[in-house]
Amino acid sequence: MDETLVSKAVAALQTYHSTVQKKSKPKLVDEDPLVSMVVALKKIPDRTVRPLRVPLPHTLYPVAGTDLCLITKREKGEAKEFLKEKKVEGVNKVIPISKLKTNYKSFESKRQLCSNYDIFLSDKRVYQMLPRLLGKRFFEKKKLPIPVDMLKKDLALEIQQARNSTYLHIGLGSCCNVSIGRVGFTCEHLVTNTLAAIKGVSSHIPRGLHNIQSVHLKTPDSISLPIYNSLPPPPALLPAASDEGPQTKRVKLDTDTDNDSTMETEKGSRKRKMNSSDLPLERCLEFGEVDNSSETDKVGKEETVPKKKRKISKLSVKKVRGSTVQSSKYEKALKRKTKL
Template sequence: MAATATVEKAVNALLKWRDSQSHLQKLQLLEEDELLYLIVSLKKIPQNRVNPIKVPLPHPLIDPSSDSAELCMFIDDRPKSGLTKDAASKKIKSENIPITKLIKLSKLKTDYQPFEAKRKLCDSYNMFFADKRIIPLLPRLLGKQFFKKKKIPVPVNLNHKNWKEQIEKACSSAMLFLGSGTCCVVKVAKLSLSKKEIVENVVAAINGIAEVVPSKWGSIRSFHLKLPDSLALPVYQSMPDLRLKIVASAGADNATPMEEKQEVEVEEEDGSHQKKKKKKSKGRIHEVQYMDDQENINDSNSGADKDRITTDEITTKKKKTASKKLSPIDMKVKDKKKKKRVAS
């Protein structure tokens, strides 16, 4: 587990770096609250999922009660859903639910088809919610911009009456998106919070992610903290696996190193003998083919009583057939054998 002291050192270092870089940054008309990011590195690629995993934080990233919070919700207005925009807006006003914009599914299909309209919609709100029943339809309708900026709508069960509770819980949670790789980036704190609150959020996010991820701490490789333009500072690093697998042959548990070497040499010698045998077998194949040819010649000439073949004619035919059927490699082998016989 990551120690709180280590997290405090990393947070202090990042805040000092941010203060040193503040005079180099250009002033903006609308000041945006900077975020602190936690980089999660896993040992194995997890199962890909579209919906984010909620990790509770003690200090929320978005305060639903504040005026700066802009929350948008997509509702299902199909006939089977039994929900209309007027009924949803009445419930939001009566229960004081912090939703600033309601968009119907039919309007999302027609008015937000162009890329520019989708980009403006993504940048206009801090967080998006959607009816649980239309979540599978949203990736095609929203486009890549929502996935790049990690603003995928959080599913809400609108059949239940606790809309406000579900929305407030999502606002006070860090969203973990398990993609197709081993690294995930999670927003864990705002820099407008105090140092103590930032550290508490980071520790809570680390422990919460470790409990949610498959295999828990066994699947986590490292945690790093960073700002948008800073270096990533390590907070937690797992020890590498140094397991050595010793494969021993059956019946050779008490064998000495010299005996093992001898066994290897014997195996190599056996392999060489097998190669030699294969070469000899090739020569035998040619001899068998020749014998078959000779038998065919004898069978063809057995019916004729007058035409008899002498031994000289057989030897001449044997040489001709051998020269025709032998391959260049076999010819070389034959020449080497002749030279050895002459030398001996």
């Protein structure tokens, strides 16, 4: 991976975002959009249900300024006491799975929950139930909860690692999208995050970097800028031509047989009989195997075969939609007989 090319792409995205922000109308809340890395694969791996963790040196969600929601299997009071015992910090909201089923049934409540928090963590024991309970709003905003092992001894470190990582979702297609930073980051931080993300993604993909076709960087409003593209393997060298030259065919003619000859090639010992008409004209003239009679004489000698007349039956009956209809000739003959 060329680091200078990555830095150029990051600088171009930052300048593009600043120019668009100047031209657009001012907003009430300043947004800091994500910078995503699009990875195209050569062969599609198996689909993964849970997101794959990719650690980053510079986190997307620092403790100060981000709201974190934790969905647990325990009740709210027990979960808060458990977090205090484990010395976990930075959790703004704790929602038990039972309250999620009862208090967040309507679409409006789910939409409000999605917009109130920046990141969602969940106990991995209840992770399979969440996509059905949370609804499509979390899928659209890409805020699906991140599974966390709540039974680990060092729970604070587990939540910190979950916060300081980005996640890879392998679906049914050949492209994967990974968030690597924000536009407000410095150029150096984005470059280091990009290089670390490529290493983390290649460790989760079969065959590693050899299975990656291309890598692009983009923001939600910009085009994707290429930073890596795998070239096809060099073509195999052609075998050198032999000094003997091209192989030629030898034709052997046996004059003893009646107007028949045999041909033998160097590649095999097969022999097949050939008539003089199959041989070239010059060869036939050399061996005197061409008849003096012209083609016109042969045409004259051929007997003309008279064409056979087609027999037509007296009674011809046509079937039209299941009913039999006699032809007009047969009807006229019947009328004549009846008159007589």
